[in-house]
Amino acid sequence: MKKLKAGIVGCGGIANGKHMPAMKKSGLYELVAFCDIVIERAEDAKEKFGEKDAAVFEDYKELLRLDLDVVYVTTPNRSHAEISIAAMESGKDVMCEKPMAKTYAQALEMLETSKRTGRILQIGYQNRYRADSSYLHKLCEKEELGDIYFAKAHALRRRAVPTWGVFLNEEEQGGGPLIDIGTHALDLTLWMMNNYEVESVIGSVFHKLSDSDNQGNAFGNWDPEQFTVEDSAFGFIKMKNGAVIELESSWALNILDGEEAKTTLCGTKGGADMKGGLRINCIHENLPVVEIPDLSGGGVDFFSGGSKSAGDIEQEHFYDVVVNGREQIVKPEQALVVTRVLEAIYESAKSGKTVYFS
Template sequence: MRKLKIGIVGCGGIANGKHLPAIKKNGNFEILAFCDLVKERAEKAKEEYGTQDSKIFTDYTQLLKEEGIEAVYVLTPNKSHSFISVAAMKAGKHVMCEKPMAKTYADAKLMLDTARETGRILTIGYQNRYRADSTYLKRACENGDLGEIYYAKAHALRRRAVPTWGVFLNEEEQGGGPLIDIGTHALDLTLWMMDNYEPESVMGSVYHKLGDQKETGNAFGEWDPEKFTVEDSAFGFIKMKNGATIHLESSWALNTLDADEAKTSLCGVKAGADMKDGLRINRVQYNKQCVEKPALDADGVAFFDGEAEKDSDIEQTVFYEAVVCGKELVVKPEQAIVVTRILEAIYESAKTGKAVYFD
């Protein structure tokens, strides 16, 4: 299979922690250029993941002028997702953009409109869809095993794990805190399982209760209260047009022992499911309550070590096959834009104290 020639815009944490190692492992990509506002970061990424001929840029517009580049990875803070992705597609490049799709719904809509106008492929980095528990549960939902799903919870709770690096605490750059950072994953999973992308209304509550504290026991070290300009917790109640309801919970710091991240709980008329203790599907069978726990950590071969392929590895394969082989995307921009729209509505509802209604 031929190499897909790509450019990387943003060589920070998400690039080095997720995408670049997975791209290297995949073996079907050739990185022609690295771009970062900090030149040293781009040079370091080239040294580890590029070739001698890979180019270095500090201006993404110069990278987009490289005719050999077929696709661009947009791995920057949320604020710049939209304008870089739009420019890339207008330059004839396909785009893999990190989550969330954009800082605002208007920005996300511009991305979707540009993808449609240019015919370029656009996908968003919701890699939790590729987990073994997620793919199993998705098949169960598609098969109708749960029946109509009318109530769900989207879980994104941390007890004390506020990211203290980069621009995570900067509202201007990110658009928010845990809601837009990890709540976006939980909501994406939930909507995808329900196959329901038609919200009717949203009520939201946003809190900044712990950001001013010190000696926090934070997993990533103490944060600077002066720089903590985003919420530490946010919660949303989402009513769908078909009558279904979703409760979204997100926090980086919450006094709770019920911590779960990038998980969903579903309640259907035939059965329910959650990811609280591995994947569990609950139902009534032969007039008895029962719980099914599928074995997802092995291939069934005695000598197989059970280590599953990482979600981000699958994500790269799906993107490669969409661009090179014309296969269908798993994460479609038409779905990701609904996630952004709901998140924005939660923030808006929290500010006004009123429900946000959609057309």
């Protein structure tokens, strides 16, 4: 079995928490190069996950000179495009962490580079590989919910502001909960609907709780002076076929029922939500019925139960795409639309106007 020689650019939280453990566990990759602007992080990653002779760099351009099959871009959002484009132009396939880029223009350049170079570009929307997501998507593909004309994308936390890294830095990230976790919820919702034709977007962002000194935050107190992004954001998206989506996101919001990376769908034949587990609702024999599928394992593509997480399956699927030419589950064209909608919500919030797509 061919193993892919992989380089990691950005050895912070998401690389250590998701990508590198799953790559190592899969046995499909040789982690032979690590890069981080804090060299100690790269060295630590090598010790935990790398081959004995793995190289360590501070400059990603040096890493790209190596003979690698794939490059993982797990840096702050600001540099996703720059590094991904350089990697593809150097002949490597790329796994880039979500969101695709900080701006739509950057994301578009990434897609154009992928097409021009013929290199694979995959975006890290791992929630598509969850058992509930995979099962629900199959139902949607078979049109068992009918025409989905109303949906909600949920990414709500009561008090879980990330206080590490650059999450609170607008220059590095481009925003707060909307671009961080709202992006997952929107990606899931658009994927279920199989609808990427957006007509218009209107949104609002808030900085209502970021200055609070009575925080109750799950990750410890944040520094209000460093909190330069929104603490919550909301958008209303109208599709060209008339369907509508409500997108809600927060790191800090006075709400009891938090829901993250979840979707609610309403169609002409039935509906679905992920509250407390996947629930399908429909009408049978003139009576309202709720179906709760058993997703404990087996019978669902990309999920076999046991110890495999969505992140594990994501790495296996990326390998299959690169080595065996399997069709991508997360297509960069789809991720591009997600980034464009997020940017439109921020733009609408600043201007107070609806943003229309051509």
